[in-house]
Amino acid sequence: MPGRGGLLRSTLTLLAGGALAQLLPLLLGPWLTRLYSPTEFGQASFVWTLATNLAVIGCARYEFALPLEREGGPAALLMGLCARVLLGVVAVSAVVAGVLLILQDQPLAWWLPLAVAAGALTQWLTLWSTRAERFRALASARVVQYGGGAAAQVVLGLLQAGSLGLLLGPIASALAAALLLSQPQPAGGWAGLWRQRWSELKAMAARHRDFPLLNTPHAFAGALQDSLALVLITAWSGEAAAGYWALALRYLKAPAGLVGGALSQTLYPRLVGAETPAEGLHAVRKSMLVLMALALPLMVVLLLWGPWLFARIFSERWVEAGTLARALAPYIAMHFIASPLSVATMAWGAQAWALKLALVGQVMFVAGLALGLKLGGLIGAAWGVSAAMLVYFSYFFWSLAHWRHE
Secondary structure, three states, rough: OHHHHHHHHHHHHHHHHHHHHHHHHHHHHHHHHHHHOHHHHHHHHHHHHHHHHHHHHOOOOOOHHHHOOOOOOHHHHHHHHHHHHHHHHHHHHHHHHHHHHHOOOOOHHHHEEEEEEEHHHHHHHHHHHHOOHHHHHHHHHHHHHEEEEEEEEHHHHHOOOOHHHHHHHHHHHHHHHHOOOOOOOOOHHHHHHOOOOHHHHHHHHHHOOHHHHHHHHHHHHHHHHHHHHHHHHHHHHHHHHHHHHHHHHHHOHHHHHHHHHHHHHHHHHHOOOOOOOOHHHHHHHHHHHHHHHHHHHHHHHHHHHHHHHHHHHHHHHHHHHHHHHHHHHHHHHHOOOOOOOOOHHHHHOOOHHHHHHHHHHHHHHHHHHHHHHHHHHHHHHHHHHHHHHHHHHHHHHHHHOOOOOO
């Protein structure tokens, strides 16, 4: 496990890769908003968000137990378990796609199983590389996944692929990133994963049962709120409004993806390997303070100049997305801080507590969104989400900062 100096170096390596990964989408964003309409963003975002919702539980969260298995044999068993669960989830996503085609005549639903497989593979193999502390590979994969996805969307937009281009770009880049993360091979090789004994797989599944039983509902509920948000907004205000919402969150959450992803991939192994509870608590508190110092200026900028920035960067037809950005600023700041700190509950064996709190948070999010939609339309929904999440995340931060290990 990396020490304090190692944690800093590893985080900086991932930040460097993440910075480049986010730079390309940010630079290409103004081009994308001129190639695709708000309606096309709304259509593609619905399917991709649904795919993300399923991909986040693609391996039943067993992949997050990989850093806990330090020996090659048990880790290979866990990898085999992940592979079988993922195959089942992709099959379920094919059924979901069929339902969408029948009920909504949504042609992009044909691509749902592939989108789920791409997203889940990347998440699974990211944890595999995290276990091996292959931080340079992780950084490269982030560049390919995010930067490559935006570049592919531009190319497909120039070919006038419409909403399909917005969907195929991230699918292709996620598959390419997964390929980069596929080394080293598990003990027995990749083919050996399918020759493992069911009795051993069952024992491994039981050993880490907290991940599917407690962390899977937590992760699914977290992703579900984005799907529900798009469904509610589309039903209330139409696909163009969903496109504004999707674009605003896509670029507002980019810093959280950059910093949060880099920090969590190094913080999690350190918390698992902490010699004393006090050492782990110190790492969490220090990370929280650093994240707060970064989040507050971001919130102020959005509150003061959100609409102006979006209109100048993405064109005047996206000014409403900038007004959304202003209203979502408090929520984005809280999410920026919370995203990387969520690994602490896994490392500390507090997944049951985290699940209960997350369910409360999902209810608060949807309630704030729905009430805001009713009282103030799309912008009211954004302010409603910010108000509800400010209360929720404040309690979450206080709890982590004062955590007592039993």
